[in-house]
Amino acid sequence: MEPAEYDLMDAAEERMWWYRALHARVLDALARRPGPPGSVLDAGCGTGGLLRRLATLGRPLAGLDYNPAAAARAAAKSGAVATAGDANRLPFADRAFAALTSCDVLCHRAVDPAAALAEFHRVLMPGGTLVLNLPAYDWLHSAHDERVHNARRFTAASARALVAAAGFGGVETRYWNALLLPLMALQRKVLRSDADAKSDVEPFPPWLDASLHAVTAAERFLGRLGLRYPAGGSILLVATRP
Template structure:
């Protein structure tokens, strides 16, 4: 991403409703997978918001941008390495879990390499947790700003993970209740090619309402409801 987008993410990711919702889904997915006491890698950790959310020993971050990697280490107090998700600088079977949030979709990611490397550095039974932008037709100026070049469906990510060798794949849509507003924002109000990304500060009342909608949705998902569509996907898969 451009330096200004890293700056926006750094400023927003611990307070903005969308980051808090995504981090909540990812943390719940890790907890539900029960990867045990081994190390966790956040691959493509950006400026460290999710590492800070985890706040536990044994977490390692990896980020391509050296300045962002330094900021992630400062924010989270975790060990953060500058490197590529396409060629992970770690030994085989090093981690019990890997999280990678909105990275597989990025222009700098090579999906086949990222998934092969994730499989390699996970121990047998280890879990990969992905968050991904959903629905290819929802591509917008926001995606261009943050270098998102791929949006996924439940079927497409399941097929990619299965082809890479993962098993026990579970992909669920979220940001479903707010999808009509997302379509309005990206396809109507900010449809121009020069429109800014959606990352930034929201009025407190609006941020509170939007986050409440995501919490309601998360509660319904934990009760077993599967939304047929949504703006994002939370995905878990296991190394055999």
């Protein structure tokens, strides 16, 4: 990503509604499917917000980000071991991790999804859990995607097929940020449709941030009761390494 985007992430990820909603869903996924005992890797850890939340699991943690400065920030923020490296060529031993999270990484233009998934498969131990978050729908590509160097977006079906082709089983996909999808489309395709539009990551007025988070919390509650959404701005995928 552009350096300015890392600065925005670092400042926002502890409080901004979207990060809080994402991190809660990743923790939900690991609670449902924790994998065997062992370490957790966050591949594409950015500045460490998710690593800090993963620390509540009480499991050994490691982080990796392509940007060395971001990896250093992640280590300082979370207390985890974080290193600079390439998702296409992970600097870790075979079967080193019991679970692996990776949020909005396979969409990046510097990442080869097939190569990265092969590496995720390699470093997970048998029975290990993979948790991915992916941006949904090519038609939602926006100026924000350009700023964070996203080259692709996914559907639940395309993500499921890609992960299954990499050798993972028990693949489960769920759309989320569903209730806010109309507002997301309006914001990206109308209000900020020009190439010079600002990043989507920015401070929100407290009342608006609280309102948006309340919508995602209601959606999460309904999802935990069994409701599945036919569309959404993001896709959460969980799979197991056989």
